[in-house]
Amino acid sequence: MSSPVLISLDAMGGDHGPPVVVAGVRDYRKRHGGEGVRFLLHGEESAIRAELTRNALGDDVCEVRHTDKVVAMTEKPAQAMRRGKGSSLWNAVEAVKAGEAGAVVSAGNTGALMAISKLILRMSAHGLERPAIVASWPTLRGVTAVLDVGANVESDAEQLVEFAIMGEAFHAAVHGGDKPTIGILNVGSEDMKGHEEVREAARILREGGFGLAYKGFVEGDDIAKGTVDVVVTDGFTGNIALKTAEGVARFISALLKEALTSSVPARAGALLTLPALRRMRQRIDPSAINGGPLLGLNGIVVKSHGGADAKGFGNAIRIAVDLARSDYLKKVSESLNRLTVVLEQPAAEDAAMETPQ
Amino acid sequence: MSSPVLISLDAMGGDHGPPVVVAGVRDYRKRHGGEGVRFLLHGEESAIRAELTRNALGDDVCEVRHTDKVVAMTEKPAQAMRRGKGSSLWNAVEAVKAGEAGAVVSAGNTGALMAISKLILRMSAHGLERPAIVASWPTLRGVTAVLDVGANVESDAEQLVEFAIMGEAFHAAVHGGDKPTIGILNVGSEDMKGHEEVREAARILREGGFGLAYKGFVEGDDIAKGTVDVVVTDGFTGNIALKTAEGVARFISALLKEALTSSVPARAGALLTLPALRRMRQRIDPSAINGGPLLGLNGIVVKSHGGADAKGFGNAIRIAVDLARSDYLKKVSESLNRLTVVLEQPAAEDAAMETPQ
Known part of the structure; x- marks a missing residue:
């Protein structure tokens, strides 16, 4: 049950960004142990690092990939697809496509996450x-x-x-x-x-x-x-x-x-x-x-509620880990x-x- | 607000029949006064009369029309349309068609009430x-x-x-x-x-x-x-x-x-x-x-829940009276x-x- 798995996180998503995403990682580890689970956090490096320090999470658990581009919560899906390349949301999904991560979690804009996930991962369900x-x-x-x-x-x-x-x-x-x-x-x-x-x-x-x-x-x-x-x-x-x-x-x-x-x-x-x-x-x-997977994609994408707290985001991580480790x-x-x-x-x-x- | 109105009741409908229907009339009068409201009860005369006596309701308020035919709660709508003529449900609706009553209330079989009401009263809404x-x-x-x-x-x-x-x-x-x-x-x-x-x-x-x-x-x-x-x-x-x-x-x-x-x-x-x-x-x-009118008919038909108690049936009567007295x-x-x-x-x-x- 504890095979190693890497979870890709859109650290800038949701109403709160890094403070809730990083506290969510800590909450997940506190409640579920999280043995063998590592995280790849996409977003503003300095903001993320500050939260990692505050939550006492080291490089052995969390890796940071910097980008200063962000998809706004109000952006329309079509805009997000055109302009979202290189954003924290986009890069987080791409890590799944590249086979690097077993799943991605984002509390970002639902329409944008859906459109970008579909573009990058493609649908597995044809209908x-x-x-x-x-x-x-x-x-x-x-x-x-x-x-x-x-x-x-x-x-x-x-x-x-x-x-x-x-x-x-x-x-x-x-x-x-x-x-x-x-x-x-x-x-x-x-x-x-x-x-x-x-x-x-x-x-x-x-x-x-x-x-x-x-x-x-x-x-x-x-x-x-x-x-x-x-x-x-x-x-x-x-x-x-x-x-x-x-x-x-x-x-x-x-x-x-x-x-x-x-x-x-x-x-x-x-x-x-x-x-x-x-x-x-x-x-x-x-x-x-909290944590609603987007089903029907060639890859595991979990949407956390935009207003979720650390416990909520931690639960979305749990769902992503369970799905990634299952068949x-x-x-x-x-x-x-x-x-x-x-x-x-x-x-x-x-x-x-x-x-x- | 207190123009005279006659309400037609299917006294045999619902899980309980006359005991709840007649107690519902009393409950309606207790809560809402019921000035100018008279009732026409269709069904088994002796059973209805026994309840009228028990509830101290006289001929000035309730008239009884005997029939020993009843539509069963389990009867299919098509069966009820073929075989329902002369039943308490059928006669109760027909009193509205004849212009005798301003509205009908039944706690009977929903599908049968709908089919028979449509057959007798016809739809006013063409779509x-x-x-x-x-x-x-x-x-x-x-x-x-x-x-x-x-x-x-x-x-x-x-x-x-x-x-x-x-x-x-x-x-x-x-x-x-x-x-x-x-x-x-x-x-x-x-x-x-x-x-x-x-x-x-x-x-x-x-x-x-x-x-x-x-x-x-x-x-x-x-x-x-x-x-x-x-x-x-x-x-x-x-x-x-x-x-x-x-x-x-x-x-x-x-x-x-x-x-x-x-x-x-x-x-x-x-x-x-x-x-x-x-x-x-x-x-x-x-x-x-309680009390859901069937809308779209040339006449007012109110469905009471089959399991409703006297208070619930009384409320269905209130709805029928309010509709009958309105424009x-x-x-x-x-x-x-x-x-x-x-x-x-x-x-x-x-x-x-x-x-x-």
């Missing part, structure tokens, strides 16, 4: 226009991977099947799922429910022989229940489901805060329940689930090849119709 | 395949109407505009919104975000001259924030957003319960905070928001006529292209 983003969703049973949560607004059956393949390999590598189960998000569990794309994707998953534990359709409330380990959906629905959930969590949090400060007895009670409520908060702490890329590539074969075969009913009577 | 279901969603600022939450799986631009028109009139009539604001659910707020359908619907709402307070695109977290009064979305996304939110609310509830019983001090604290937590619960009490049907019909005119006009850019240079 995808853009890499899929996976969210790790805390549930009653653990963590469910939900994808795509935003990159591919319209997803056909082939893309949905690619999400299933990549999501399964991701869950096995990062959340330790032994044979993760898969469901397709729909408005009901019966076979005839939903639109053409989900029904066709379900057919391919049932008949395609990918060796996946496909469990059928699931509904919105199955996500938080943890009914399956991987929930597959198009980027439009996935993005809206994720943000709706964040909104509801914040709404209930606001109501709870209001209730617990609404009277003197409530305030006294709140003090007594505080330790328990804090432990509860940890189960839905955004830092503990994720090999497993996905084999299944995607299998998918190409399946898609070239006529569907069972078409074949039957072509048979002369 | 819709099936009536749209609207959910009243508690938010930080009050109540936001979200539609469609399940009936129309694929919704084109015309349907989305119809949802906006009907949702606005619904919010004004039931939640007292003075000039309710409208947003279309999308993956970002910029004009170029999302798929063709949402972008085209946004264009029609901006340019169509419906006199609606259209505010642009909103994201998933805007629902619970209450950013707008009406959130418009296709039935697939809306259903998944609603059920995802229910799942998250139950998940947090379960965590909270676990936290508040996890230790002796937490239990003591929970006792002190209980009254405040109860008040908080009321703000997200499903009974207080909802007239307002929607005028706007839908305006939409037909707008859709027949070529779009501004098409017209410009046809102009000779």
Whole structure:
């Protein structure tokens, strides 16, 4: 489990740059040991070195590659592709392409990271226009991977099947799922429910022989229940489901805060329940689930939230290390090849119709 | 505000039938007075009469129309249409068609209610395949109407505009919104975000001259924030957003319960905070928001949750009364006529292209 691995970091990305990225490295090592893990930090050398000293991280753990070019958080993807060459983000991704690093982590501009990663690494999933983003969703049973949560607004059956393949390999590598189960998000569990794309994707998953534990359709409330380990959906629905959930969590949090400060007895009670409520908060702490890999690329790219703190960035590093050390890329590539074969075969009913009577 | 109105009730619908329906009438009258509101109850006469006696409701308030035919909760819509004639559900809807009742409330089988209502009352919105279901969603600022939450799986631009028109009139009539604001659910707020359908619907709402307070695109977290009064979305996304939110609310509830019983001090604290937590619960009490009208029909049909209690059924009655007494049907019909005119006009850019240079 502790084979040596080099993780490439965009040290200038995110709202905070080097202070959070370097503190994130320290946090990762504190929580996860990090034996055999070294880092290659791209960006402003003096700023990075100052943080390395502050965090007592030596050359044995962190190497610095200087560049003073930075992709702004507000830059449009097309601009970033044209003008981003030589930036910390670009160089960090290029270290993966060159085979030097096993994965890259950036808290930079999502659109730019997606465009530059696609340009440099190329897509491994042929059906995808853009890499899929996976969210790790805390549930009653653990963590469910939900994808795509935003990159591919319209997803056909082939893309949905690619999400299933990549999501399964991701869950096995990062959340330790032994044979993760898969469901397709729909408005009901019966076979005839939903639109053409989900029904066709379900057919391919049932008949395609990918060796996946496909469990059928699931509904919105199955996500938080943890009914399956991987929930597959198009980027439009996935993005809206994720943000709706964040909104509801914040709404209930606001109501709870209001209730617990609404009277003197409530305030006294709140003090007594505080330790328990804090432990509860940890189960839905955004830092503990920060780090969304961009799936479907020939290489491992993990996006950290732009506003993440050191603990959050450290968790994104953990995800990158787990993916780099797993057989994720090999497993996905084999299944995607299998998918190409399946898609070239006529569907069972078409074949039957072509048979002369 | 207290013009006389007759509400038709499917007394046999739902998981409980007459006991909850009749207790719902009493609950409605207790909470809302119900001056000028009379009820026509369809179903098994002896069972209904027993409940009327138990709830001290006289003939001045409730009239009974006997039928021993019932649509089962498990019956498929097509079966219900073929075999449902003369059932309590069918007769309850027919009283609206006959102009006898101002609205109908049923806690029966959703698919059957939808199919039978469409058959008897016909659609007023031409673009819709099936009536749209609207959910009243508690938010930080009050109540936001979200539609469609399940009936129309694929919704084109015309349907989305119809949802906006009907949702606005619904919010004004039931939640007292003075000039309710409208947003279309999308993956970002910029004009170029999302798929063709949402972008085209946004264009029609901006340019169509419906006199609606259209505010642009909103994201998933805007629902619970209450950013707008009406959130418009296709039935697939809306259903998944609603059920995802229910799942998250139950998940947090379960965590909270676990936290508040996890230790002796937490239990003591929970006792002190209980009254405040109860008040908080009321703000997200499903009974207080029960009652989803089926929009787009020539008549007012309100669906109560099958498992609703008397308070919940009473709230569905309140919604039916508010709609029946408002200018909802007239307002929607005028706007839908305006939409037909707008859709027949070529779009501004098409017209410009046809102009000779």
